Amino acid sequence: MDAVEEISKARYIATEPINFLILAIQGMLTTLRTLYFRETLASDYEYNLLPQQDGNCSLPNVSNPLEVQINSETALWVMWLASISTFIPILTASVLVATSDFIGRKPILIFSATGHLIASLIYLLVSVMRLPLAVTFLAAITLGVCGDTSAAITVCTAYIADSTSGNTRTQRLVLQSLAVYAGWGCGQAVGGVLLRYLGNFPVCFAVPVALSVINLAYTVCPGVLLETMPPREHFNAKEVLCKSFKNLRGIFSRRMSEERWTVWCLITIVCLQNLVIESLHDIIIIYGLGSPFCWTADIVGYYSAAVSLFPAGVASLIVRPLLRCFSEYWLIHFSLISAIAQKVTSALAQNTVQLAIIATVVSFMRTTASPVCKDLISRAVSKREHGMYFALLSFATSLMAVCSPFLVNGLFAYTNKIGFPQITFYVTSVILLIPMTLNGIMQYYVQKTQREMESPQNDDHLRLEPREDEHLLLPRSNANQH
Incomplete structure (x- = not known):
């Protein structure tokens, strides 16, 4: 052992x-x-x-x-x-x-x-x-x-x-x-x-x-x-950094095949989602602390727990059954729609029930897109490339985490001063339409490619193994000859 x-x-x-x-x-x-x-x-x-x-x-x-x-x-x-x-x-x-x-x-x-x-x-x-x-x-x-x-x-x-x-x-x-x-x-x-x-x-x-x-x-x-x-006997920090950056640079220098385009699209979807979600939680809390909601400290705590645990718990229960009926791309659509519904509900909320409870309930699938995209990325690249591409994804999402507060918090600070803080929620909803559109385009081309690959195989199968009632599939004149 x-x-x-x-x-x-x-x-x-x-x-x-x-x-x-x-x-x-x-x-x-x-x-x-x-x-x-x-x-x-x-x-x-x-x-x-x-x-x-x-x-x-x-x-x-x-x-x-x-x-x-x-x-x-x-x-x-x-x-x-x-x-x-x-x-x-x-x-x-x-x-x-x-x-x-x-x-x-x-x-x-x-x-x-x-x-x-x-x-x-x-x-x-x-x-x-x-x-x-x-x-x-x-x-x-x-x-x-x-x-x-x-x-x-x-x-x-x-x-x-x-x-x-x-x-x-x-x-x-x-x-x-x-x-x-x-x-x-x-x-x-x-x-x-x-x-x-x-x-x-x-x-x-x-x-x-x-x-x-x-x-x-x-x-x-x-x-x-x-x-x-x-621990290893010899550790060279410079050598480790050089190898890491060399592998990362190699990703950009490779020819863009169809699989590579799919990977880049999936990375873009994850990044845009993180750009919106990263700072929105703090904004909703600040929004709820003000009038007309006036959240107390315990409401902030309960909301924070619910908005973290509820989507993850529900998604872990329903993702597997949904995959029996829908493709991964549909799950990404459902997740982004759920995230948009949360933001629109928050913008329209007039009381704490609508802002803290209803908006959280409609966001039950908002955490699903990221793990599904990671799964699709792992399928699109070889096993040896998993580390490189996930490192790239981590680097890209970290950049989005930096940009998110400047975009979301800065926008909220400005719109709150002019008396329309709800604009922040609408703008972030519009941003999420971009990954939805990108996912739809990618889904269309993936399905189109699959149909094109399956069509020749079906034709070869029909030519090699004719059915007993093949004369029923032929034109009427040929059927009479049989």
Whole structure:
């Protein structure tokens, strides 16, 4: 029995707690920072925020321009922090993942856990000492340097691939996906509920710090998380980077066959979807905090959990049955339609039920397009090219994650000032029509190609194996001769 098989049998749970804890930390920080920024800006402007009891706003302040200004600035602060924490991992995450092949998986996970602990401590110090909001940029930079969630999740995936095989690997990857969504949703829900009932930001920010300590202890303690990739004696960072960029450059220099065009179209679909979805969650929360919705902190938490867990849970149940009736391209259509329905419903919403519940329900398939596109990409290229093209996809989606806050948050900040924040939802809906159109064109040509390939085969089959009632298929004159 080799080391990989031994580890696989010895550890039924390995990296799943890391996925859950890191996403829970990020979820809490995302929710708490938005609420903290809004309250701090209101304090700086010496403005009393609208009373938020049972979701009702006080009528005298409904159209107060100062509240509009606070919401707009909150969106901009979130935009800059999100951009920093997503821009830096474009390079750091790929380098860290590549490095794990040489120095082992655990050192990268320890580095990621340490970065999350430092970032959580920065947010805690800002809330305790009432430091300027600009200090939170240090937390965003720290998260970016440690690869944000991208590096940790990818290394955990590699860890599972190292220590499992066959059906066991599939089950573990599914469990990892559930841990990611559960951590993200629960983290945001817990953050909102704690703030609602405690009303104390320092206490709430202390929870991510505690989770970070637990995560770091889990990765560091000997015998808890076993190493699956023994460190190599010689590690040359320059050589690793050169090989990675050489493979990436080779993708662009190859002749564009039909399969390559399909891959590029699928990558474009995923990128445009990420461009819209990446920052829209924060925008809906900021939109819900204002009038006429006036969400409380616990509503923010419940909404964050529902919008993360509900689509993933429903999709995991219905995708397999749908594939028996529809092709993958139809599933991409359904997913994009579901995402558009969420945005249009949010724009038309007049109360919390419509914005938080109905809009979430109609988005039940919005998370399906990305994994389906990845599956189609893996089919369109050879096995040796999987790593290169998924690396390219990761790089492209990271760029979209950087651009998304500037587009979505910036647009919301402007439209909110002019009194029409709903324009943001309509614009993002129009953007999603582009991947829908591209998917439709690709679906048409794929089906056309399949029909052309099947037609000669059917003709050859008819010529080689004539049916007994062939005279019924021939013209009437030939049938009489028979």
